[in-house]
Amino acid sequence: MPQDIFSQSATLSTWLAEKALPLWREKGVDATGGGFVETIDMAGEPTRANRRARVQPRQVYCFAEAGRRGWGGDWKSAAEGGLAYFDRVYLQPTGFYGALADADGHLIDASFDLYNQAFALLAFAYLAEVFPDRKPEMIERSNGLRQRLETHCKHPLIGFEEDDPSRLPLCSNPHMHLFEACLASEEVEGFDQVAWSNLADEIAHLAMDHFIDGDTGALREFFDHDWAPYPGDKGRIVEPGHLFEWAWLLLRWAERRGSAEAIVKARRLFAIGEAHGICPTRNVAVMTLLDDFSVADPIARLWPQTEWLKASVRFAALTDGAERERYLASAARAAAALGFFLETPVAGLWRDKQKPDGIFVEEPAPASSFYHILCAIYEAEDCLARL
Numbered sequence: 046m047p048q049d050i051f052s053q054s055a056t057l058s059t060w061l062a063e064k065a066l067p068l069w070r071e072k073g074v075d076a077t078g079g080g081f082v083e084t085i086d087m088a089g090e091p092t093r094a095n096r097r098a099r100v101q102p103r104q105v106y107c108f109a110e111a112g113r114r115g116w117g118g119d120w121k122s123a124a125e126g127g128l129a130y131f132d133r134v135y136l137q138p139t140g141f142y143g144a145l146a147d148a149d150g151h152l153i154d155a156s157f158d159l160y161n162q163a164f165a166l167l168a169f170a171y172l173a174e175v176f177p178d179r180k181p182e183m184i185e186r187s188n189g190l191r192q193r194l195e196t197h198c199k200h201p202l203i204g205f206e207e208d209d210p211s212r213l214p215l216c217s218n219p220h221m222h223l224f225e226a227c228l229a230s231e232e233v234e235g236f237d238q239v240a241w242s243n244l245a246d247e248i249a250h251l252a253m254d255h256f257i258d259g260d261t262g263a264l265r266e267f268f269d270h271d272w273a274p275y276p277g278d279k280g281r282i283v284e285p286g287h288l289f290e291w292a293w294l295l296l297r298w299a300e301r302r303g304s305a306e307a308i309v310k311a312r313r314l315f316a317i318g319e320a321h322g323i324c325p326t327r328n329v330a331v332m333t334l335l336d337d338f339s340v341a342d343p344i345a346r347l348w349p350q351t352e353w354l355k356a357s358v359r360f361a362a363l364t365d366g367a368e369r370e371r372y373l374a375s376a377a378r379a380a381a382a383l384g385f386f387l388e389t390p391v392a393g394l395w396r397d398k399q400k401p402d403g404i405f406v407e408e409p410a411p412a413s414s415f416y417h418i419l420c421a422i423y424e425a426e427d428c429l430a431r432l
Contacts, residue, residue, distance in 0.1 A: 050358070050373050053380040054425040060387065061422050065415070066111055068393035070118050073104070073412055078150050080130030081123075084409035089391035092409050093148040098161040101131035102168035103416035109171040114423065124175070128168065135161075140193045157208050159198065163222035166190055170229040173236070184235050191240065202272065204251045214267035214275040217256045221287065224248040224294050228301075249298050252291060253310050262313035263336060264291050274336075281336040285322025286349025288314040289330070289356040293424075296359045308363075315356050319375060322349070327403055329382045345399040347386040347414050351421035354379035358428035369432075376425070383421070 072091050073082050081104040083094040105127040112120035134150045135142040142161050145154035166187060173183035198206040204220055207213075227245035230236045255272040257264050266282045267275040274280035292311040299307035321338040322330050330349035333342035357376035361369050386396045386405075395414055398406040 048377060048381065050377040050380060050425070051429055053377060053384070054422070054429055057380065057383070057422045058426060060392070061419060062116055064393035065418070066108075066116055066118055066120075066393075068391070069104075069412070069415060070108070070120070070123055073415075074123050074126070075130075075148075078130075078148075079126060080134065080150065081127055081412055082148075083413075084411050085394060086409040087390050087394065087407070089394065094409070095153065096134075096146045096148065097413065098131070098135045098142050098144050098146070098158075099164050100412050101127055101135065102161075102164040104412060105131070105168040106164075106171050107415050107419045109168070109175045110419065110423065113171070113175050121175075124172065128172065131165070131168075139197075140189065141197070157197075159194070159205055159207060159216075159219035160222060162190060162194060163219055163226050166226035167222070167229055170226065170233050170236070173233050180233075180235055183233075184237075187230060188237055188240070191237075191244070203247060203255070204272070211270065213270060214279060215270065215272065217252070217264065217266055217268070217291075218287065220248050220251060220256075221291060221294065224252070224298075228294065228297055245298060246302070249295065249302075249304075249307060252295065253306060256291075257310055257314070258336065261317075261336065261338075262310065263317050263334075263338070264288055264314060265336065278335070282341065283317075283334040283336055283338070284332065284349070285318040285330045285334060286332070286346070286352045288318035288322065289349065289352035292318070293352065293356040293359050296356070296363065300363065311356075312360075315360065318353065318356075323353075323378075324401075327399065327401075328378060329385065329399060330379075343401040345382075347383070347395055347397050348417040350379055350383040350386060351417040354383060354421045355424045358425045362428040362431045380425070383418070 072085050075082055081100055082091040083096045083100060084092045086092055105124050108120040108123040134146045134152060137143055137155055141157050142165055143152050143155035144158050146152045169183045169187045173180045198209050200206050207215060224245060227241050231238050231241035231245060263283045265274055266284060267279045269275055292314040295307045295311040321334055324331050329345040330353050331340055332344045332346055335341050354376055357372050357379055361372035361376060364372060394410040396405040397411055
């Protein structure tokens with residue numbers, strides 16, 4: 046008998062509140078130098094790995110959202126300290142954030158990446174909600190960064206370039222996280238709702254008209270300057286995790302805007318991911334397909350499992366009858382897949398990569414996965430509560 050998604054969700058919520066959040070608050074916050082560590086090893090100790098910029102605002106989001114939802118640990122100093130470190134170490138005179146620092150907080154790669162700016166925007170939106178006294182500051186920072194991006198790398202047709210001067214390929218992935226930041230920002234009272242909603246609409250249409258193939262309904266990763274698929278195999282790449290993640294985001298946008306087209310596109314993205322992106326023997330979402338839906342990379346990473354869970358529970362909340370039951374069954378499979386990755390020697394950690402033979406790669410747990418895990422667990426709580 047497959048496990049019931051409601052009990053799985055409760056188990057995941059308990060693990061998050063009682064194991065993961067306490068562990069990452071104690072060991073994942075650098076009490077000496079500030080900021081968040083990049084990884085924690087399987088013995089439960091932080092490593093001295095270089096720190097990607099994206100990890101800092103992602104962890105800020107995690108602790109801010111945990112606090113908003115009533116987690117009793119010390120989330121405030123983690124969230125505020127994380128932002129202060131992010132600013133101190135990564136913020137450039139341009140107003141953009143650099144890419145990589147060492148464990149001592151020395152910036153070693155100051156390059157621009159749209160992806161990293163998107164997560165800064167996401168953090169600003171969540172901090173505005175949990176620190177009311179800092180909301181005016183977050184409004185100003187949010188508007189300022191959005192306007193700088195529009196000046197620096199707006200694409201002449203739609204969406205954004207990768208940098209200025211332009212470089213190829215153009216990518217759907219940073220737009221996905223920018224879309225997520227838009228959806229969060231348009232809901233924060235006092236933020237520039239019109240600007241954020243307009244940008245969300247633009248990215249939704251970019252995805253539906255250009256990222257998603259008109260014939261197959263699959264979403265590609267890499268594009269030429271005119272938003273045509275990038276030449277060669279790179280332009281054929283389709284990631285099941287991103288099919289699920291885009292489906293989840295488009296459903297959220299569709300529910301707010303009343304867009305039937307977005308629901309149709311999201312349904313197709315999910316169907317492709319479920320039919321072709323799940324390994325039938327391991328029951329986990331794999332990393333990469335090609336545009337003919339053949340498997341290009343059978344490695345399974347943790348994060349696609351979380352996106353599978355988010356999309357399936359969101360579909361379940363928006364459907365009924367037999368269709369709802371089918372999505373709930375898919376959510377139960379996704380929760381089970383995620384559960385494989387959470388079986389670690391120290392509770393509260395996770396595995397990142399499962400090889401095709403089902404063996405996990407022995408390596409430290411990356412902090413970057415926490416954003417995916419926490420969001421999926423809270424999304425499951427919310428969507429199941431709607432049923």
